[in-house]
Amino acid sequence: MLQKQTSRWVNLGFQFLAILVALAFTTLLLVLSGAPPIQAYKELILGAFGSIDNVSNVLIAWAPLLITTAGLLVTFAAGLWNIGIEGQITLGAIFTTWVLRSFENSSLSPTMIIILSIVAGMFGGMLWASLVGVLKTFGGVNEIFGGLGLNFIASTLVLYLIYGPWRRPGVASLSGTEIFPNRLWLPSISNLGISPWAFALGILGILIIYFFLRGTYIGLKLKAIGKNIRSAHTLGIPTWQYMMLSFMICGLFAGLTGALQVTNVYHRLLPYITSGYGFLGLLVAMLINYQAIWVAPITLFYVALNVGSVQLPIALKLDSNLSGVLQGFLVLFVLLMEGVRQKLTRKV
């Protein structure tokens, strides 16, 4: 018992160390590029939390990343690398746009149209994810390669739609489809853009995943598969069916992300509609070692970095991608420290 507690403290210590090292490296990079590090960090924080607008912008970006990361925990639980998440978000956005376009001039109430479009988006994401599952199960294609391929197809599809059938009248431009009228935006707090609905969906999403993985029979079976697929199979768990299920659940969440990107953030379909949240979600999931309890705070931290880093080019003429460097360093060093810890504790 005592030993277990000690090792827990050691764990925390290593993680803390990892964060320090990541910060140190980022600081070093700042110094090397001739920027005052303290002011850079200050600008980052102000950019994220310095005004109501900025806080609201952080929260707007939080919901999609939160939902994507929550979904990814399900595939990770089953030991699957759902690299195809970006494509699934894209398909979600496409399906949502499709419904919004189709019913824009119908007699349905805007609320109904929005709900329909979000459901359609979830379905679209699920469909694309199940393709990855089918390729893996019946085609023997590893989900990483299947996912990459489907990502590529999804982004080609989105470009085709934007330049082709869904282009604005008389316009062919990368700047996306025509913006939807206000009534088809997810209702938001006036002038701020943050929608309580998106926020609630995000919280709800992570709660569902938390309890699903922790307390349900299916969740436990998925974990069993993730831990050791052979013994899970021997124990009588229908492995491929469960893996398929995990893809579908993750796709559902990815589709919801895409739906929110359309209904709450951009209000139209754009080539980069995913905002890279799929890959960022993978990064966060690795950082938190796939523990649902950490998803909300860490995704919040990551989007705060994203939003806050806009101040770096304004105030210090620095590249805003520096926040991406910090985000990457964090994951890198946490994983590295984990490896170091395992090595050290094994020897002792």
Add this chain to the structure above:
Amino acid sequence: MNKNLLWRSFAMLIVATFLVTACAPAATSTPAPTVAPTSAPAPTTAPTTAPTSAAAPTTAPTSGAAPTAAPTAAPTPTVAVAPTVAATGAASGTPITIGEILVGPHNDTGWSQATYEGLQYVQSKLPGTKLIYIDNAFNYQGTTPAQLAEQLLAQGANVIVFNSDSFMDDSNTFAAAHPTIPVIMLSGDQNWAEGQDYKNIPNMIDIMGQMEYMKEIAGCAAALTTQTGKIGFLGPLINPETRRLASSAFLGAEYCWTKVLNKNASDLSFDVTWIGNWFNVPGQTLDPTQVADQFFNSGHDVVISGIDTTEALQEAKKMTDNGMKVFAIPYDYHAACDVAPSVCLGVPYFNWGPALLTNIKAIQDGTWKPHFEWNPPDWAHFNNPDYGAVGFNEGPALTAANKATLDKFISDLAGGLDLWTGPITLQDGTVYVQAGVAATPQQIWYLPQLLKGMTGASK
């Protein structure tokens, strides 16, 4: 265990990829020598809204175009005052901090740099004015241009300038969410009372220059120079603005080909290829370098660029170095020819400074009103940075004889020659402007198709 190792190494790979992409330079930009540092970092605690001055009196709706002093033909300068007047604006004499959102890099030797230097011009004429900016606005994943503008407010900006048609929706969203902040939208038409997309936004000013004339000059220079009779137009995305500018270049080319050189109209090809955006976005647009190469390799010996960046010029230089005799005409920025002077026939450019100065001054004085302006060249002070909205700098590659001819053409334009006079026929054969009739500003601005005689997609 083995599998675990595999995962871990894959995770590392992903992280490494992230790092590489994160560390990569944001966008391809040609470094320009002329860019001065803008301003010291503004105090970050500045209030986000400008002090609101006393409400300006509401003017009665002025319907018509109030022509400002302009000597010549269509497109006539159209300054329409929107019916409602914003009850806003920085109080008289308040120091102005301009926040600009740019679609490309601020040093792109093209569109974005021209707008940025226009604001630097304002800064030089209005001491105490600060200028902050965010360029490459579409590189901020997950953050909309309207949200980026809010970051500028957080740094104390009290006037926001959006520099591209790509920000049309975002400028609307931003203006609605921040009714006390004057918003300047370059190339926009949302506040053109006689326009097709009139939104009557109380805190917005639309500014555009009558580039049509300068594109006509570019087209003429191309027609005078071409030996093969084949001119390529490297187009950005397709919209009314790009259609009318490509078509203006064609009108200039056709005029000089037939009326000056007395050649057969049917012997001139004018081919348009659109890349899909104002500049290259790898994987999402056609690559302008390749498009320019294709033009040159298929017998086009002059390429007129309609995009924000200078690929056409660079490729012409490369081809010339390899023994071809080809030329290009860049766009937007007065010094764009410097990229490759030996193949540059000239550059039609925007001179944003004067119009921006007038408007920022009015904002500072609290006398500004929401409106739309489409400003003409100042022929009497041609290419003088203190006058006029557009200009044309002739390039070193223009021969002496052609330069003389082109100068004559320019003086004809100054004297009232109007190429947007009928008969003007659209690509599908529809007569758009009857013979002898001058096209209205709306007909020019909202040109629905390319013109007859041009090849390329119209929509």
